[in-house]
Amino acid sequence: MNKKLLQRPYAWLLLGGLLCLFSCRTYNDAIGSYYGAIAQGRFDDAAMQLDKNKFLKYRRNQLLFCLEKGKTAFLQGQYAESNLYFNQADSLLESGGRNKAMDQALGLLTNPAMQQYRGEDFEKLLIHYYKSLNYMQLHMMEDAEVEARRISLSGYELNDRKNNRENRYSNDAFAMIIQGMVYESAGDINNAFIAYRNAADLFLRQEDHTYYGIPLPQQLQEDVLRTAAGLGFETERAYYARAFGNTRMPVEKQEGGEVMVFWENGLAPVKAEANFFFTLTERGPGNFGFTDGDNSLFIPFDFNLLPRDSCYKLRRHFEAFRVAFPKYVEQPLYYTGASIQRDSTLQVQMEKVEDINRLAFSTLQERFMKELGLALTRMAIKKLAEQQIKKENESLGEAFNLLSILAEKADTRNWQSLPHTIYYSRIPLKKGQNKLVLTLKGASTTQQVEFEVYGNGGLQTIHYSSLQKS
Known part of the structure; x- marks a missing residue:
């Protein structure tokens, strides 16, 4: 890249535009048509939008495609098709996809958004x-029991x-x-x-x-x-x-058995990008680490990835790192509670049983320091490569620096059709036909959804999803 070109004002304006183009586009933007259809309850349209989405066809996004297709088929009531996609997702998770070492190297040299999504x-x-x-729903209880046993295996892992x-x-x-x-x-x-x-x-x-x-x-x-x-x-x-x-x-136990009612409310948070600025510092001889502006954080440098003398080279050539890191953005709720009524004789409140919104924020916070350390190491490797290239060719070094800036991007991918919160309730049934009314309550609105359930003496399930945002 010509050094004089970078000294011209319009070149920096162009560079600023490129930075916005590369760094501001999130996964939520890339699947916007699908996400909008899901939020509005247009599940058939959502399925078509998934099939047309080129971004989800990339090999690194294969797991996300299967998760979204599986959830959309579930919402459509296509339970067999839903499990075909969820089984594919399971296979991807168990196999690990492409070579893990190469995948990690790709993430270090570019950014984690270029790695295979692992969930x-x-x-x-x-x-x-x-x-x-x-x-x-398919009355395949032997397969359901196998899945129940796999829950224990996943928990052990x-x-x-x-x-x-x-x-x-x-x-x-x-x-x-x-x-x-x-x-x-x-x-x-x-x-x-x-x-x-x-x-x-x-x-x-x-x-x-x-x-x-x-x-x-x-x-x-x-x-x-x-x-x-x-x-x-x-x-x-x-x-x-x-x-x-x-x-x-x-x-x-009731003669007609019982039904477990699951209500999925709202949409899970989406990931956006946050930027952090750090410098490389030394605390004692050879004890290098990254510290933020007010010295409230100190993240040790990972010497397993670079020689120790590389830290001294880094300190001579730059002052600060910009690191992109994912952050969750909560999606506002349209409904805030619900009750379920059976035949005008029994009414109970739906209980929260899983707060996916809270889980997302909490688990990201739990691994914050580890992930930030990897991000900082990634930037350090790029900076050392830039200095080495500049020794050979100043223009190429500057071009590499520009590419590094443009490539610094947070991984904003996540399973976006998950609900914000899951509620449930167990309703006793009369033998024969039962009418259930689910009443959803918002700040200034209510909605009623009716179900017909035949009491057969066993334990059944029904589900309803209200994924719209306020």
Whole structure:
């Protein structure tokens, strides 16, 4: 790049425009047509927009394509097709996709948005939720039980990776509740009790009995006590009754069975880009790290990626790094609560059971320092490469610097058709036909949705999604 060209004012205006073009376009922008259709409840149109979207056809976005297609098919009531895509997503996660070492190198040399998307931990567990509901809607209980067992395997893997550390997302109470529901539907009460108990324990370990923004659900308490009593586990029933402060005896099974109603409200947060500025500093001989403007953060330099003497070279050639990092942006809710009524004789409030919005913000914060350290190391590698190129050719070095600036971009990808919050309720049914009315409540509006459910003596599921934003 010609040095005199960069000294001209219009060249810097052009550079500024290019920076905006490269750095401001997010994943949400890239799938805007699809996302808009989902938010407005135009699910058939959303499916077509997915198929036309070129960005999602890139190999690195293959997992996202499968997740979005699986969720859209679920919303359309196409449960078999939904699980075809979710099974493909599972296969991608298990295989790891392209060579992991090459993928990491690509991320370091460019930016993490160029790497294969591997999913957030909570996104991976929510695949089991959708697959379980799909199988139950298709009356494929053996497959649903297999999925329930896979929830435990996913939980073990997550626990091992997080080393069971406190204040880290290493289990998911909602996934365990789904597991218990599937086992109970299949008549496996012993495993249902274990799953419900494990979910309840996650809440009870917290001083305020909340788990990632969710208070201990009343329904979960009743599930633990009911299954313990049904198995004759009086010691366990009494223990949890005291722990819950719940002295009510379990309700007898209804002749028509029961239905689990799931309501998905709003849309999960989307990712945007935030910028941080750091300098490389030395705290003691050879103890290099990155520090922000007010010295409130100190992130050690990873010497496994670069020789130690590279840090001295870095300090001689530059003063500061700009690092792009993802941040979540909450999507406002149109509805804030709901109740479910059966045949004008029974009405209950829907309970929050999974706050995906809260999970997203919390889990990103939990790994903030680790991810920021990788981002800073990425920028340091680029800066050293730039200095080496400048030794050979000044113009090429400047061109490489420009490309590095343009390439510095946060990974703003996430599974965007997930809901903001999931609510649930368990409704007893009369034998034969039952009419259910779900009433959604907003700040200045209400909506009623009717369902017809045939009470067959078993445990069934129905779901409704209101994904629009305020």
